[in-house]
Amino acid sequence: MNKLFVSMGLAAVSVAGMQISHADSADNKVWSASASLRGFYDDNYATVGNDKKGSYGLEFSPTISASVPLRQTDVGIRYTYGLYYYEERDHLGENAVDQSHQLDVWLDHAFSESQHAKVDDTFVVGQEPELLQGGTEQRVKGDNIANNGKLDWNSDWSREFSTDIGYQNHFYDYQQSGFGPVVPGGPDTASLAGLLNRDENDASIDLQYHISSHTLVYVGYQFGIVNYTGDETIALYQGNAATPITSKSRDNISNYGYVGAGTDLLANLRFEGRAGIQYVDYNNSGYYGLSSQNEVSPYAQISLTYTYVPGSYVQLGFNQGRTSVDLPNLSNTGRVTQDQETSSLYGSINHQITSRLVGSVIGQWSHSTFNQGAFDGEADDFYTVGLNLTYNFNRFFSAEVGYNYDDLQSDVAGRGYTRNRVYLGVTATY
Numbered sequence: 001m002n003k004l005f006v007s008m009g010l011a012a013v014s015v016a017g018m019q020i021s022h023a024d025s026a027d028n029k030v031w032s033a034s035a036s037l038r039g040f041y042d043d044n045y046a047t048v049g050n051d052k053k054g055s056y057g058l059e060f061s062p063t064i065s066a067s068v069p070l071r072q073t074d075v076g077i078r079y080t081y082g083l084y085y086y087e088e089r090d091h092l093g094e095n096a097v098d099q100s101h102q103l104d105v106w107l108d109h110a111f112s113e114s115q116h117a118k119v120d121d122t123f124v125v126g127q128e129p130e131l132l133q134g135g136t137e138q139r140v141k142g143d144n145i146a147n148n149g150k151l152d153w154n155s156d157w158s159r160e161f162s163t164d165i166g167y168q169n170h171f172y173d174y175q176q177s178g179f180g181p182v183v184p185g186g187p188d189t190a191s192l193a194g195l196l197n198r199d200e201n202d203a204s205i206d207l208q209y210h211i212s213s214h215t216l217v218y219v220g221y222q223f224g225i226v227n228y229t230g231d232e233t234i235a236l237y238q239g240n241a242a243t244p245i246t247s248k249s250r251d252n253i254s255n256y257g258y259v260g261a262g263t264d265l266l267a268n269l270r271f272e273g274r275a276g277i278q279y280v281d282y283n284n285s286g287y288y289g290l291s292s293q294n295e296v297s298p299y300a301q302i303s304l305t306y307t308y309v310p311g312s313y314v315q316l317g318f319n320q321g322r323t324s325v326d327l328p329n330l331s332n333t334g335r336v337t338q339d340q341e342t343s344s345l346y347g348s349i350n351h352q353i354t355s356r357l358v359g360s361v362i363g364q365w366s367h368s369t370f371n372q373g374a375f376d377g378e379a380d381d382f383y384t385v386g387l388n389l390t391y392n393f394n395r396f397f398s399a400e401v402g403y404n405y406d407d408l409q410s411d412v413a414g415r416g417y418t419r420n421r422v423y424l425g426v427t428a429t430y
Contacts, residue, residue, distance in 0.1 A: 030066055030067065030068055031064065032064070033065075033429070035060070035062040036062075036427040038059040038060075038061075038400075038425030039423065039424050040057050040058070040424075041054065041055070041421070041423075042086070042420075043419065044417060045088075047137070047138045047408075048138075048417055049414055049415065049416050054088065055086040055087050056087045058084075058085045059425070060082075062081055063079065063080040064079055065079070066078075072110045072111075073109045075107045076104075076105070077106075078103070078104040079103050080100075081099070081101055082098075082099065082100035083099055085097055086098075098127050099126075100124065100128070100131060102122065102126075103122070103124075106120045106121075114156040115154075116155075117152065118150075119150070120150045121147070121149040123147045124147075125143050125144065125145055127139050127140055127144060134172040134174065135196045136196065137380075138417075140174060140176060142174070144174045144175055144192075145172070145174075146172050146173075147171040148168075148171075150166070150167070150168050152164060153166075161207075161209060161210070162216075163206065164218075166202075166205075166206075167202070167204075168202045169199070169200065169201055169202075170198075170199075171198075172198055173193070173229075174193045177193040177232065178232070179191060179233040188235075190232070190328045192326060193232060194246075194247050194328075195247070195325075196230070196326060197230040197247070198229055199226075199227050200225070200226045201224065202224040203222065203223050205220060206218045206220040214263060214264040216261065216262050217261045218259070218260050218261070219259050220256075220276075221255075221258075222254075223254070223255060223256075225252075225254075226250075226252050228249075230247035231247055232246065233245065233246055234250075234328040245334075249284050250282070251283055252280050252339075253280070253283055254278055256279075256299055258299060259275065260275070269307075271303075271304050272301075272302070272303045272305075273300070274300065274301050275299065276298075276299050276300075278296070278322060280294060280297070280322060290334060295322075297322060297341050300320040300321075303316070304316045304317070309352065311352035312350060314347070314349050315348045317346050318346075319344040320344075321342060322341055325337060325370065327373065327375065329373045329374035330374060331372065331374050331376060332374075335372040335373055336373055337374070338372045340369060342367070342369075343366070343367045344364060344366040345364070345365050345366075346362075346365075347362070347363055348361065349361045356391055356393070357390070358389070359387075359388065359390075360388045361387055362385070364383070364384050365382070365383050375412055378410075378412065380408060380412075381408075382408050382409075383406070384405065384407075385405045386403070386404045387402055387404075389402070397426070399425070399426050400426075401423070402422070404419075404420075405419070405421075406418065406419040407419075
């Protein structure tokens, strides 16, 4: 398997030799299909700090999609399957194969010149944190589910004034369940299902004023409810005869107020941003004689996109808000960890090096401070970097090489880890 990258490279060259003779003429199809085959090396596939193990492996990922543009409607669907084989896990007698599924559907419809609606939904099943984005930076065994749906309804009431009404739902279901010691005689621990299974619902309204065709400003309000659905014990309150504290102790209700703007600073430089305040009421945190809690924190979503030549752009962004966390850890007063206040800075560069060669760099840094619990005020810092080069032999066939680096640094002992992944692959598209 250590000859994997050489084999993949030879496969890329041989297939390119066959594909390069095909004409690059475009045909208008409702549907399209592609398949990627990658060889990779992952030096910490279990995302652990100590006793980490590396493995060579193979990834196979086909995608099929269909999009139907109509006169006033665009509707589409896309399905991506992922199969990942880890050689080292096979040698250790573990399950050597991971599988993932991602289904995207969208509907964009203009009822009239002034009324426009858009619906998007993404359903995923998998193990990797970047796919699930459910509140843990660790890889998680099993068929874990995340679903993210969004509805936007935009109404133009005049040339200057419009409204945007939005609704979002985020649903997470982790397979790992049960409360108890990881090893016989060890400390009691909460499962990821108990800590992170939840249903989030947000509704918002923005009142928008269009200064020009390229610039708008707005004021908005958002209401959010988070219900934890694990229905499990996540901690024991020793101050009251080891009484269990359950998943619902982390339920919360949020009210947001914000102002925002979107404008073209230059013909090729776009700014989008909103900033305000989030008030959170942890409505089930007043257990066993303790008072319920609330928090006021800043809220922001900001992005800047610069397109410097066709096919090449730079994007920078910043997000500020509250996020779920995979730690329960009671304090001496019986308070459980409620969530994290997270600041994220991200950036990406996509550069058209030649007509066939494209390079990209992505990076993100997140600083997350624990709210309440034994680690109140302590923090996680998560760094991630991705590098990729893609060579397009023609519109049917491409080859790529890349590298991903993850680094979780935590004030909580034993929580952090580093991870390096390299890959070489080919993609065929029809």
